[in-house]
Amino acid sequence: MAQNKSVPTEVGYVDSDLLLQAHPGFSKVKEIQGQAQAELNPLREQLQSLEAKSRAGNLSAKEQQDFQSLSKAYQDTLNRWQDKEDAVLGPITDQVNQAIAKTAQEQGFALVLDKRVAGTSGLVVYADASLDLTDAVVKAMPK
Amino acid sequence: MKRSWFFVPVLAGLLLGGSLVAQNKAVPTKIGYIDAEKVVQAYPTYKNIKDIQTQAQNELKPLQDKLTPLQAKIQSGSATAKDQQDYQVMLKAYQEAAKKWQDKSQAALKPITEAIDKVISTVAQQQGFAMIFDKKVAASSGLVVYADESLDLTEAVIKALPK
Numbered sequence: 001m002a003q004n005k006s007v008p009t010e011v012g013y014v015d016s017d018l019l020l021q022a023h024p025g026f027s028k029v030k031e032i033q034g035q036a037q038a039e040l041n042p043l044r045e046q047l048q049s050l051e052a053k054s055r056a057g058n059l060s061a062k063e064q065q066d067f068q069s070l071s072k073a074y075q076d077t078l079n080r081w082q083d084k085e086d087a088v089l090g091p092i093t094d095q096v097n098q099a100i101a102k103t104a105q106e107q108g109f110a111l112v113l114d115k116r117v118a119g120t121s122g123l124v125v126y127a128d129a130s131l132d133l134t135d136a137v138v139k140a141m142p143k
Numbered sequence: 144m145k146r147s148w149f150f151v152p153v154l155a156g157l158l159l160g161g162s163l164v165a166q167n168k169a170v171p172t173k174i175g176y177i178d179a180e181k182v183v184q185a186y187p188t189y190k191n192i193k194d195i196q197t198q199a200q201n202e203l204k205p206l207q208d209k210l211t212p213l214q215a216k217i218q219s220g221s222a223t224a225k226d227q228q229d230y231q232v233m234l235k236a237y238q239e240a241a242k243k244w245q246d247k248s249q250a251a252l253k254p255i256t257e258a259i260d261k262v263i264s265t266v267a268q269q270q271g272f273a274m275i276f277d278k279k280v281a282a283s284s285g286l287v288v289y290a291d292e293s294l295d296l297t298e299a300v301i302k303a304l305p306k
């Protein structure tokens with residue numbers, strides 16, 4: 001019995017998106033996303049107009065070539081920004097996960113679910129608001 | 144003497160409360176998880192499945208080795224009519240062989256997974272667990288972001304497997 005009492009049994013949940021956004025380093029991620037959009041948007045616009053022409057069947061040989069090189073440039077740019085974002089987001093995610101584990105252990109939670117996945121998957125159809133650990137985790141995050 | 148009447152309801156309340164607590168204990172509330180893949184691999188007859196997989200590879204690999212260069216030829220546009228025909232015949236042979244081995248493997252796996260499911264429910268009931276998650280699905284789906292290690296029933300289930 002005494003042993004059983006020390007085993008946590010409660011199930012909680014957190015809003016992971018909100019936690020990431022609450023991390024002090026997240027502004028850097030948003031900055032990268034903004035820069036990526038600024039570089040990708042003009043490329044996408046050019047691609048879209050060529051794509052429309054291509055579907056109508058009136059692309060010249062040169063335009064077809066442009067389309068190919070533009071597609072590649074777009075993909076390369078996208079990959080480059082994605083890598084940059086991942087590099088910044090990786091340590092933030094690790095720290096958020098650590099804050100979740102710390103809060104769960106302190107408050108005796110056995111299992112913590114992601115609110116969005118639990119909800120959108122249709123798996124969890126009811127959860128008491130008292131099980132929401134989001135605010136407690138935000139407080140436990142690095143400042 | 145008059146005072147003692149006050150104790151009766153209190154005592155009754157305690158007794159009632161006690162019985163309610165006892166009742167609550169019977170309902171399991173714990174959620175655990177297992178590494179299902181690890182349990183399947185620990186099953187004594189799992190080597191039969193591995194044998195089937197090896198046999199399948201031995202039969203499928205030569206077919207694949209013939210298909211790959213033909214596919215490259217077709218994609219580059221340098222395939223002859225005969226190449227095309229060979230490719231179709233070989234692709235059909237490959238797909239049929241793959242299906243045959245898949246069926247065999249599934250048939251061999253079925254009794255194992257059924258036996259494991261029974262062991263899982265026995266262990267869960269014995270240890271008062273209400274629900275058991277598959278560790279891999281729980282994590283890769285992004286659903287579970289934290290789980291206490293004391294909830295991992297993998298080793299307990301492996302110990303309870305038939306020898």
